[in-house]
Amino acid sequence: MGAIQGSIFASSKRLQMTDSIDLTVQSLQAHAVEHDHWCIAWSGGKDSSATLTLIMWLLDSGRIPRPKSLTVFYADTRMELPPLAIAARQIMDDLRERGIEVQVVRAPMDKRFFVYILGRGVPPPNNNTLRWCTRQIKVDPMSAAVEHMLGIAGKALMITGVRQGESAIRDARIEMSCSKDGAECGQGWYQQVLPNAKGVRGRIATLAPLLHWRVCHVWEWLKHWAPTAEFGDWSTAMIADAYGGDEAEEINARTGCVGCPLAQEDTALKTVLQNPKWAHLEPLLRLKPLYRELREPRHRIKKAGLDRLKDGSIAKNPQRMGPLTFEARMTGLDRVLAIQAEINAHGPSIDILDAEEESRIRELIALKTWPDGWDGDEPLADTVMDTVYQNGSVQPLLFGATA
Template sequence: MRPQSDLFSGSATRLVYDEAVELTVASLAEYGARHAHWCIAWSGGKDSTATLTLVLHLIETGRVPRPKSLTVYYADTRQELPPLALAAVDLMAQLARYSWIRMRVVTAPLDKRFLVYILGRGVPPPNNNTLRWCTRQIKVDPMAAAIAADLAPIDVSGLGHNGGPALDDAGMIGPDETVLMITGVRQGESAMRDRRIEMSCSKDGAECGHGWYQLALPESKGIRGRINTLAPILHWRVCHVWDWLKIYAPHPSYGGWSTSRIANAYGGDEAEELNARTGCCGCPLASKDLALVRELIDLKTWPDGWEGTEPTADTPLDAVFADGSVQPLLIGAD
């Protein structure tokens, strides 16, 4: 008998794409059937986008039964890289073709957003050790608040909470029902996340190969014990993610999704050999900035109308007002 391979050990035989998808299908069929209502947590990044578009493809093709209701929560941090933000807009427009899906865009309250919290309240920027407050505050907490509102009783005669569309009778979430939250968590996406998975992947008897299924997740008020989570692409390697985003998902037979732009935002072909990640614009946790577009700088490209001889920003200049009057520079005056 051939010994069973460990999917995550360095010597393991790598899953081919079809096998990875089959495990995802098995995961969704097993755990999805336990919940009438599904939610998908979508950040706009490569893993959550692959999860979102793959789940919808599997439902549309009948490989996975369609739930009674499906809500997509997009976490808009207002700090996303422009290519990812634009790709998210395109994908949301495509999601509108599914009348049975609710789309929710969630953001943190203005006073809790990244730069406001730092510059307005004086909180130190987050770091990778003892002060990692940003993900929770601008992604997790707003999403938990939106889910809690959706799990509250909804008036089907009008709009749902926070302006969201009301569910019809067939899609109502009962007060005693649980919801399956589908995430794009993937083994190998980051060392910190891998350590959290190792500590919890055996909880509740779940098997990593069938998705990381967790009972009773967020401790937020109003949703305690009502949300179970599933990571159906936990076992995917980064090459599977790139294949889905660049080859399969954009093809009409798989949904014709605008996912190539997302793959390119991570570095295109060069990123395919790496477990590439992106962060927020100006992220203080990044050790190296890989998001800046340096081509124009290297080519010494100047703004329209400039010649390159203009003074730099560190050169003191006289103040020139709109009416043409000039206030001479006072520095160095007697």
């Protein structure tokens, strides 16, 4: 009888921490050394922070050769969990002391999260018809910053924190998901979008040197390796604590914006609040209910009938709901400022909405600003009226409008 053919992975051992690091070194030696200029896309979350600090140690220890230039791009959405934002500031200080160029990348003022909603009147994002946030406040600003850098350097390698776990070694199909192992919001977008973004196409390559890392190795690096003097003395333990400390791997909290409108639960924020040091941040839990409320019809206007788009075509939903009323915007602004003031009165201060952004919101409201395609004369979205279909036909109210 012939021998039974087993799985080619049946006898393989799980990667140990040193194995994961060795594979990262091999990846960088095989691909990164071909490029003179390196960029690191860093969000301040666990995967990109592990990538950044590990590469810095590999460079300092001589395990990989230094490129001619290295630029770290910090994606500052202005909406990060406060512990992560504080850790990012400390890491940026350390990077600059080492002579590393750090660029803080933010969206233009009128496209920042709160300014876009409360100033321009665009409703909070949702997972169905209006998911604008990740690209607008994270990916597009990063693309613009990289494009500007390429105007000087010519070509570059973009290093990202995309990570698929140990199975990535065995899987030829790399799925760029934002939900794998509590992945950071937007990390997969960098890998997909940047090489094809307008202005950078053909001039940038991407590499994810921690693609194969198990999540337990990420926590091990952040909590026990990177904070030691031997591996760089980085302020990464705070990052692990923000995800749940010793229970971080079990909690598997996905981090994104504070009160992320796209997530069902504020798991990461609730995890942070369990730490007495951050208990004063509890008012941030009121952001998600505020976003839900602002999407309600009573706070918005809608098209009354057939609506032609810029290209002359008729909108699929002729009576679609649109932007926020000025009253709703002012209510939202007051509540966000109240949340921020309450937090700052009881602990370390935050500025998810700073003075410059507040001033711009008030200016846009005073200027009677509406998003493109809206003029403010449209009826309130909760107004009862005849139904208009895309073909122009009208279904009158069965019993007429009631007072």
